[in-house]
Every structure is written in C-alpha cells, then in structure tokens.
Amino acid sequence: MEIANLPISPSHRAKLLSAGYTTFSSLSAVSPSQLARDLNIALQEASDILKVVSDITRSESLHGGNAILKGAQTAWDMLSEEQMQKRITTGCDDLDTILGGGIHCKEVTEVGGVPGIGKTQLGIQLAVNVQIPVEYGGLGGKAVYIDTEGSFMVERAYQVAEGCIMDTLDKFGHHRKVILDCQEQMQPNSFLANIFYFRICSYTEQIAVINYLQKFLAEQKDVKIIIIDSVTFHFRQDFDDLALRTRVLCGMSLKLMELTKTYNLAVVLLNQVTTKFTEGSFQLTLALGDSWSHACTNRVILYWNGNERHAYIDKSPSLRSASAPFSVTSKGIRNATSQCKRVRMM
Amino acid sequence: MAESNEPQAKATASVSSSGNPTSSLSRVSKCPETLEEGKRSFSDDAGFARVQPMIEDWHQPWLNGVELLEDSNHNKHFLPTGYEGIDVLLGGGLCEGQLTEMVGPSSSGKTQVCLYSAALVADKHFGVVMFVDTCNSFSPKRIACIVDQLSSSFSGEAKERRLKRVMSNIFCHSVFDIFALLDVLHQLEFKLKQQVKSGDTKICLLIIDSISSLLTPVLGGKGSEGRLLMVSAGIILKKLANEYNISVLVTNHMVGGEGGILKPALGESWKSIPHVRLQLTRDQGSNICNVSILKHTFMATGRTAKFVIHSRSCSVQDGRGR
Structure with a gap:
C-alpha cells in the first residue's frame, strides 16, 4: 500500500507527496495539527486523512493485506x-x-x-x-x-x-x-x-x-x-x-x-x-x-x-x-x- | 470590428460548426473580454499551473479501434454460466467487462443461475467470485450440491479437496442497504487497484442478487436522490467491469405494468445502464426455464432459449460428518 493509492482526494494526495510524506510510516507518528500545518489544510481534513491511514494499516495487519473485502466470508x-x-x-x-x-x-x-x-x-x-x-x-x-x-x-x-x-x-x-x-x-x-x-x-x-x-x-x-x-x-x-x-x-x-x-x-x-x-x-x-x-x-x-x-x-x-x-x-x-x-x- | 479581431475570429470559427456569419460575429464581439478575463486569472492563479498536470493525469489515455479489439480479444472473455441454453444464447456466456442483468418474477430461477455461474466460474479456475447477497439467498449448501454434480467423476478425498478449493474461491458479503453496497463497491475498487499492481488471483465475476431489493426502498417519491443513488451504483459497476475485466451480474425483479403485464422494475433510467438484459420465466411446477434477450450489445433481441434447473439431491452433504 502506498500513499499514491490512498482513498483520499487527489489534491490531498498531491499535498502529502509534495510535503514529503511518501510512506505510511512517515504518517504514523505525525499529529493531526502538525499535518494540517505542513499541508496547509484544515485540522478536520488532516485528522480525516490520518483516520483513513490508520484504518488501512489496521485492516492490513489483520488480514495480511490480502483479504478481498472486509466482512466477506468464503462459501466454504x-x-x-x-x-x-x-x-x-x-x-x-x-x-x-x-x-x-x-x-x-x-x-x-x-x-x-x-x-x-x-x-x-x-x-x-x-x-x-x-x-x-x-x-x-x-x-x-x-x-x-x-x-x-x-x-x-x-x-x-x-x-x-x-x-x-x-x-x-x-x-x-x-x-x-x-x-x-x-x-x-x-x-x-x-x-x-x-x-x-x-x-x-x-x-x-x-x-x-x-x-x-x-x-x-x-x-x-x-x-x-x-x-x-x-x-x-x-x-x-x-x-x-x-x-x-x-x-x-x-x-x-x-x-x-x-x-x-x-x-x-x-x-x-x-x-x-x-x-x-x-x-x-x-x-x-x-x-x-x-x-x-x-x-x-x-x-x-x-x-x-x-x-x-x-x-x-x-x-x-x-x-x-x-x-x-x-x-x-x-x-x-x-x-x-x-x-x-x-x-x-x- | 470583425477584422480587428482576426485571430479570435479564427479561433472561434473552429468551434462554431456551421460558420454562420451572424453567429460567429456575435461570438467575436463577446470574445475579447472573456479572453482578457481568462488571461488575468491564469496569470494570477499560479495554482492552476500546478493543477493542470493533475487534470491531464486524471483522464484515460485514448485508444483506437485496433487496440480496443485487441483488449476485448485478450481481456474480455466469456464466463460460462453452466446452463447450456443461456451460454449458447449469449455466444459463450457472461462477457467480462460488461454488466449483465437478469430480470424475472419471483422463483423464476435468477438465484439459481447466479449460484450455478458462481460455482462453475470458481471451479474452472477462472478466478475469484464475489457474491453480494441482499436477500439471504446465497446458499452454500446449494453451491456444494452443484460442485458435487460437476465433479461426479472424482471420488472420496479428491472430491472433498475440490469442493474446498472451489468454495474457498467464492466470497459472499451480505448487504442490506444501498449505502452499504456503494461502500462495498468502493472498497472493492480500491482492492482491485492494488491487485492490478501486485498480481494476485483476480476477481472475475461480481454477482449482486438482487440489486432491485436495495433500490426499491429509496426509489420513487418526490425526491430524486433515489435515482441518483441507483445511477451512481450503475456507473461504479460498469467502471469496475470495464477497467478490471470483471463480469458483473445483477438481478432485478418484475412489477405489474399497464394492464397487469409484468415489466422489469427500476424504471427507465435503470434500463439504459446494463449492457445485456435477460428475462427469465418459469412455468409453474416445472424445472424448465425460458430465457430471452431484452437487450444486448451485439446480438439481436427477442431470441429465446430454454434451460433446465437440476434439482438432484445432494449426496455429499448427507455423507459428510462434522
């Protein structure tokens, strides 16, 4: 999973990349207010971005990153x-x-x-x-x-x-x-x-x-x-x-x-x-x-x-x-x- | 005045198709100030220069006919439904990259076709099947029966292993409102984007049984939000189908139209969304179903075929001890 295909708006994605946030780990330690300052966006938007990131990292660690869909079950x-x-x-x-x-x-x-x-x-x-x-x-x-x-x-x-x-x-x-x-x-x-x-x-x-x-x-x-x-x-x-x-x-x-x-x-x-x-x-x-x-x-x-x-x-x-x-x-x-x-x- | 503004006149001439002198004149007279304005805002807003490459990235590359043909030959295969009648009628089965819709009254065999196709596609190593279930009609037991029928030449251990492999390739997700469906589709798109890069086993069939039961509660009334939701679901489905070479199969029910004659539900604005629309009917008390083409991208409409839904009892189920 990369920043480039995060499910967030393209402008936010571009801002993240241009501010130097190129990996998930770089986002893991950052606080919403700091991110808002770095990206020059509203605090709410910054915390939304961080929420998306944390959701994805959590689901990846849960399912080893290859589950087709959250909540889906196999027929077996x-x-x-x-x-x-x-x-x-x-x-x-x-x-x-x-x-x-x-x-x-x-x-x-x-x-x-x-x-x-x-x-x-x-x-x-x-x-x-x-x-x-x-x-x-x-x-x-x-x-x-x-x-x-x-x-x-x-x-x-x-x-x-x-x-x-x-x-x-x-x-x-x-x-x-x-x-x-x-x-x-x-x-x-x-x-x-x-x-x-x-x-x-x-x-x-x-x-x-x-x-x-x-x-x-x-x-x-x-x-x-x-x-x-x-x-x-x-x-x-x-x-x-x-x-x-x-x-x-x-x-x-x-x-x-x-x-x-x-x-x-x-x-x-x-x-x-x-x-x-x-x-x-x-x-x-x-x-x-x-x-x-x-x-x-x-x-x-x-x-x-x-x-x-x-x-x-x-x-x-x-x-x-x-x-x-x-x-x-x-x-x-x-x-x-x-x-x-x-x-x-x- | 027209002469003094020669360059702009030329520019607009290429836009106006007819070249009608009066219309081009009136355009010319308006042109200078709008262009001025455009220039000013262009130079003022340096951000535009930064946004422009992004906009250019956003659109898809153009393709010519030869490339399209190649794409459809290489990537858009037919997935068999397993019912010979339907497969022959559709020239091979459900086409990847297309949205196929089955309409029919209650108990006309729609779910059976869905379950059978799911089992067959998973069985023939085409890929993973995603089943979105809205009426609790996904029956793993029925799938096991079908796989049992398909692998009648195997026995014992091999049969069991095969059953497990096939059934592990079918994923089911229950969805009970349209917003949950849109959420699932967005998630799926996101996953598929990753898969294209990492090259995992791909999803090749997406079944929604039934899409109409999600849409009926939101459709109608005074507002148009319902129709908006319906069309946006349709757009995502078609996009998924085309970009990731998935065959999408949805079912729709029928409602009484004028004079008590049954017609497909969801109305006119949905009608234009599916690529292929099939109608199923079944005579009371028989296993023989009739299928007819109501709409197809390259085949004549009105052709019909028959197929039989097998109701053989399931031996594998009774014998399995858990």
Missing part, C-alpha cells in the same frame, strides 16, 4: 457454519423433510395460505418448538410474536406447549437423567413466559416495532425466531399510495433480512392470499404484490388437497419444490393422520 466457511446450525422443527416430520430439517435460522421464510388452513397454528407451534431445550435436541431459544390481527390465542399456545412437552418427553423417555435436569424448563408456563408478544394495531406501529427489534434483540440474545402474524393485515387497508407501500414494505423486508443475519435467528412471515387475474383466469396468489414476493428467502404455501392440508415449497435457493401433508391436531401441528404419508417430490 459459510457451509461449515450452516452445517452446525440447528433447525426449528415444525412438529410434522414430513414438513420438516421437505424443509430440509425445519425452519432455518438466518433466513426469512414466508408462509401463505387461505384462511383457516393453519398459518397461525404453525406460527404458535414454531414459537413453542423453538424453546425445546438443547438437551432434547432443540434450540433452547425464545420467540418474538408480532400479532397484527389479534389471532394469537394464549389458551391455544398453552395447549400446544403441553402437547410439545408430552411428545418430547415421550421421545426421550429412556433418558431419565436429562428429564431431571430440565424439569423446570419443561413446564407449559415457562414456555409461555418465553414468548414475547407484541400486539400491533396499525402499519405505523408495525414499522416502529420492527425498527425497535434491533434494540430489543441486542438485549434478548436468546431470541431465535420472530413470527409476524400476519405481515399483510394493516398494509391491505388504508393505504392509498401503492408506490409508497412498496417502498415501505421493501425497506421492512431488508430490515428483517439484516436482523436474521446479525442475530442468527429465523423470521417467519405469515401472509394472506389474494386473487390475481392472469392469462384469462383468476388465480390465488399471496398478497402484497410482485415486489413483495422477493422479500423472503423461502416461501411455503399451505393449501387444501381434498380434505387434507398440504404444504408446498414455492421458492427456495436450496430446497427443491416439494409438497407434504400435515394436520392440525389438538396438540398442534403433527403428521397427517391418513394412510398416505409418503412425501411427494416434484
């Missing part, structure tokens, strides 16, 4: 990291299979479907399942539940937590020691205590809470999932300026993406459906339009297939398109009860 490192990650189980094995083990951290997953298909049920289930202690193969995290529609039922959450505890204990029935260790955690009340619930009554509040999350998550490091039920509700009414809506929504999705990466957590957005007129017929698609459809990493569509609930992977960078049946029982989301349990790959 990311792969190793990804393999260490645990997934948040949905409670339904078939659904977990097509999701590659469950809901991924560091990704935004959008779940959409017609009313009554079980979006909120899945949301509650995930808020509970994320808390399965590490000893039982879970993440032992906490959940943030952002409720815009008022559909979160705490009685139901209690039921689901009970069901989850029962099934987890069944699965680990032979490990007596583990059960004694986390007896306290495995109570429905402690599951409920670890769901942070925000009730949102307008889109302004929704934007505000997403901006606030940054601060909230810095304090609550254990949060592993954020569920927004639903992201659509307030944006579908009293919004006249559609262009503004697109901008606000895109800004919001970038914020969420950033949160997932920074705090290593999963974001699940529940979305409603709408009809769209394409190629001469009305078809069901997810609400909020075409720009929004890029706002998620993965998209799962829930739909009715006869009398059976199915989930379909509509978009994902790493998962293939596939569908799987699931059912909503009194304990929560579970495997489909009918005979046909086979996962259909497409």
